[in-house]
Amino acid sequence: MAPNLQRQRGAIAIMVALALLVLLSLVGLIVDGGLAYMTKARLNAAVDSAALAAARAVTIGDNQAEQRASAQAAASRFFAANIPQGYLLSKPELLGTDVTFDGGMVTIDVRAEAPMPVSLMQMTGVKTMAPGASAQTIRRDLDMAFVVDTSGSLKDVQAQVRTSAKSFLNKFNVTQDRVSLIHFASGAEVDNAINHSARGFNRTSMLRKIDGFNFEGGTSSIEGMWHARSQLNSISAENRSTLRVIVFFSDGAPTSFGATVALKYPNDCPLVGKNKGAGVIDMTRNGLYRLDVSENILLDQRCTLANNPAVSLPAWYDAHNVDDDTAQREFRIVTSTPRVVTASISNGATLKDNVDRAARNLAEAAAAKARDEGIFVFTLGMGGSLRDRTGTDNEKGEDVLKCMANVADGPSRCFNPAKPVGMYCYAATEADLTPCFSRLASAILRIAK
Structure with missing residues (x-):
């Protein structure tokens, strides 16, 4: 076989291998990225519900410490209820619920992430993805x-x-x-x-x-x-x-x-003053x-x-x-x-x-x-x-x-x-x-x- 033909076949093999690697990476990006997108959408919804629940629960308690604890507990419950562990192989985690009191305003910040493994994208060196989400609710005075x-x-x-x-x-x-x-x-x-x-x-x-x-x-x-x-x-x-x-x-x-009414006969109404008195007039x-x-x-x-x-x-x-x-x-x-x-x-x-x-x-x-x-x-x-x-x-x-x-x-x-x-x-x-x-x-x- 001619040396030029052998070199061409070797180059084609390398190109095919590279093309397959790129193709698999793209497929991995589509598959793993799609799963990450769906996880992030669910995570956003969970964080939003947690922030709203915390805003409602912050009224419970006789002092700010009790109210903060009530808000954080409600956020945790609603977060867990809206994105279960293992959702699309992810591990959702509520990173924090910060409750800030400022005069009559209450600001609630909720942060979370959902680390998840990847499949085909591992070929590119990426081992995990961690979609994150945050939400803020401000309760006005x-x-x-x-x-x-x-x-x-x-x-x-x-x-x-x-x-x-x-x-x-x-x-x-x-x-x-x-x-x-x-x-x-x-x-x-x-x-x-x-x-x-x-x-x-x-x-x-x-x-x-x-x-x-x-x-x-x-x-x-x-x-x-x-x-x-x-x-x-x-x-x-x-x-x-x-x-x-x-x-x-x-x-x-x-x-x-x-209404106030003028009275010519104050003796008829001794508690409303000498000549004028205020009181409730009822039609019945x-x-x-x-x-x-x-x-x-x-x-x-x-x-x-x-x-x-x-x-x-x-x-x-x-x-x-x-x-x-x-x-x-x-x-x-x-x-x-x-x-x-x-x-x-x-x-x-x-x-x-x-x-x-x-x-x-x-x-x-x-x-x-x-x-x-x-x-x-x-x-x-x-x-x-x-x-x-x-x-x-x-x-x-x-x-x-x-x-x-x-x-x-x-x-x-x-x-x-x-x-x-x-x-x-x-x-x-x-x-x-x-x-x-x-x-x-x-x-x-x-x-x-």
């Missing part, structure tokens, strides 16, 4: 006013209301979140004021206050809303949290509101009741409103500024929209109509004002009566709650997508109450991330 209806219509389900309200509070962070507790019926009371000087809230005290609620009286929604907004706005602008929320629970349409009762007591407690002597020519409704909601006719001009009582309200309460029928309309107007107006200030309003309604058409204008009570929350399926006159859009949850029965509160809490925690 929160200021929240929690408003609970304690009217008499809830007396038969008061045990479930207490249980559900306490379960809701347990979902928030006692060292990072600021929370105020308010309850209302005929009047309203601030059970726990929001913390101005430091972050956190006294959950133990709030749970005890909820256990002591007395369910009696009417539904003066504006009083609960007024105090909720007042609590949030009492924090100086520079110290407010980035997320501000009102959570409002009720089982009925508003039936009353606070011809009298003036205490603003600062939630239960249906009459004054020593009921103030006669209807058939009293000296009495009329003020033009503006002024219940909390008895001595200053100009200080509180935020919410109109006498108005032509969205419901027509006149100043007259000259007889029982007129009083009922005007108070019914004004009570609904004021609850919606207070919620709209809160949204103007960047506050989210979440509402929860319970019971079939909310879906009955009642009142002067034959309206559904839950439509007021939907307007307050600014949700798309509420009355079109209320919805404004340019303002904070909250959430409305309907609990048909007491059994639906805790799930509804859980949905609201989850929604708040989602927008806090």
